[in-house]
Amino acid sequence: MNDGAAEGPTAPLPKESFTKRLFRLREEPPYWARILLGVSSVGLVLLVWGVLTAGEIPEYRTIGPLTLPSPGETISSLPGLFSERGLIASISASLTRVFLGFGLACLLGIPFGMLAGAWRPFNAFVTPLVIFGRNIPIAALIPLTLVWFGIDETQKIMFLFIATVPFVFSSAASAVGAIHQRYVETAQTLGASSWQIFRKVLAPLALPQIFTDNRQLFGLAFGYIMLAELVNAKRGLGFLIQMSQKRSQPEDILMILVIIGLMAWLIDKTLAWFQRGLFPYRRDL
Amino acid sequence: MSEERDPPPSVPSEQADPSALLAELDAQTAEALADAKAAAQAKAAIASQAAGAAPNPESTAPASTEPVIEGGSPPAELAPTPGGSPAPQIDPPIVEFRQVTKTYGDGDKAFTAIKDVTFTIPDIPGKGEFICVLGPSGCGKSTVLRLIAGLGPQHPPTSGEVLVEGKHVTGPGADRGMVFQDYTSFDHMTVEDNVAFGLACRGMGKRERLDLAHHWIDKVGLSVGNDARKYPHQLSGGMRQRVAIARTLILKPRIILMDEPFGALDPSTRMQMQDNLVALWRDLEATVFFVTHSIEEAVYLGDRVHILSSSPGTILREIEVPPPDRPAQAMQRDPRFLEYVFDIRDTIETLEASRRAGDD
DSSP states (O other): OHHHHHHSSSOOOOOOOHHHHHTSTTOOOOHHHHHHHHHHHHHHHHHHHHHHTOOSSGGGSSSOTTTSOOHHHHHHTHHHHHHTSOHHHHHHHHHHHHHHHHHHHHHHHHHHHHHHHHSHHHHHHHHHHHHHHHHSOHHHHHHHHHHHHTTSHHHHHHHHHHHHHHHHHHHHHHHHHTSOHHHHHHHHHTTOOHHHHIIIIIHHHHHHHHHHHHHHHHHHHHHHHHHHTTSSOSSSHHHHHHHHHHTTOHHHHHHHHHHHHHHHHHHHHHHHHHHHHHOTTOTTO | OTTTTOSOSSSOOSSOOHHHHHSOOOHHHHHHHHHHHHHHHHHHHHHHHHHOSOOOGGGSOSSOSHHHHHHHHHHHHHSOOTTOOSGGGSOOOSEEEEEEEEEESOGGGOEEEEEEEEEEEOOOTTOOOEEEEEOOTTSSHHHHHHHHHTOTTTOSOSEEEEEETTEEOOSOOTTEEEEOSSSOSOTTSOHHHHHTHHHHHTTOOHHHHHHHHHHHHHHTTOOHHHHTTOOGGGSOHHHHHHHHHHHHHTTOOSEEEEESTTTTSOHHHHHHHHHHHHHHHHHHOOEEEEEESOHHHHHHHOSEEEEEOSSSBOEEEEEEOOOOOSOHHHHTTOHHHHHHHHHHHHHHHHHHHHHHHHHO
């Protein structure tokens, strides 16, 4: 459009400044800008962290090393975590528990949730339990599951299951409930039975949303498992954190938190990649 | 064609001269006739409700054998005449509304969407009728359509009867296909699977139904090679609407219900779609109910135009219009076509004005 203006007497439109373009309402910045912004936020935290913990002599630091170790000290705890503390075994123990507990919640919560979304009387029947389940204080679940399931793996898996299944259920129910009625009506006038509509229309249309919800719930489950591992665990990231606290090694705790963050990010990216492959009809994912 | 739709809708009337219908379709005549029909319907509806019996022979239209049957058949179903008339053997009308009213809520909050809607669409063997339903927004056009489809919350009606082929509508079914204006395609299915959806529900094998789907994808003007494997989000609005039409027509429904299907399309796409629909419908022998608020569209596509008033909706008039004999672009420029359009526009305005005056 600016080309045309060059021929005529009118002056070319003034070019919009870069910052103005960058901050246009709801406009996604270019890829490199997104990466740069993300890196700089992490960089800023590291910088503040570094400045607050700078200095060789602990007494001269703004924050003492027992409260907050420096980034360098945190990184240097990594080899020890691997060799002496069995980091890999703990990571796999925690992940196994999450996959089993949260997996079980998905296995039961998603199908039943979808059925409840499609057949509302069922939903009305289950809703009080779900509301109760979602609002149970998570800390209270630990002693209760200890009473019910003992102190071994079963307790940790069941704790995760009970803590997450109400969320999984209601996410599935509301995803099916949110599908526009027009799809149901269209299928009905094409002769589909209720079960066919559920199977061929409602369920596949709701699955992308359910998948997105459960990607987030996975993060919740990953956080919860640390809690369960505070009691009678021989391995696991929560156990490792607790032991580090008892040995007053805050740099280990920080390192483990960084590792957890990286793992969660990696897992989410993997799930997102699967999601795009599974649902090619949703270009917005 | 006009001979076939000769019998007046619900009950014959003394005023309606069927030969007028045979004559060249003239707006004035059609209007006068529609007037007569409306009056006759109202009368007959009251009469049949009161007596619950066949109308008296005097009300039978002269110079025609059909109206006797037509007039006799629907009430005969309710209360068979003691004489044992041959009426029950005759095909019942494809769609019949008897004093249909739909009210939502009750007390002060009650809202009447349609009131005392009565009409009959005769079953014309080998050819259906194309009926356009015109009216202002929110006048209950969609209510009429959804009652035929059996879709809630419009279905069931508060009072009155909705009959399809002589049977009460109990719920939706593939014999009454419906095309909506929006959310028209199953986003998770490719075009071919969308089109074959109804066949898959019937249990038809994959090969067979995809072959049929390809045939219909071609028929509605899409390309099998390019479009069959695409997902709806890769198509334009007009193309998605073609998919929806193919998906409905592939099941060969007796009745096709279209709720402003082209309402969201640009004018030129709209005309292409109209032409395509006319061509497809000619092969189908189906009765089409086409809801629109475009008078041009109604006059172009329809054999008959039903004009609905706004809240509560009631059929104000039925007007016969010439069938589409040329492409939309050409026909909709014809002065005679425009004559119809202006005439209907005036009719709607007059009717609305007089109704408002009458209400006060």
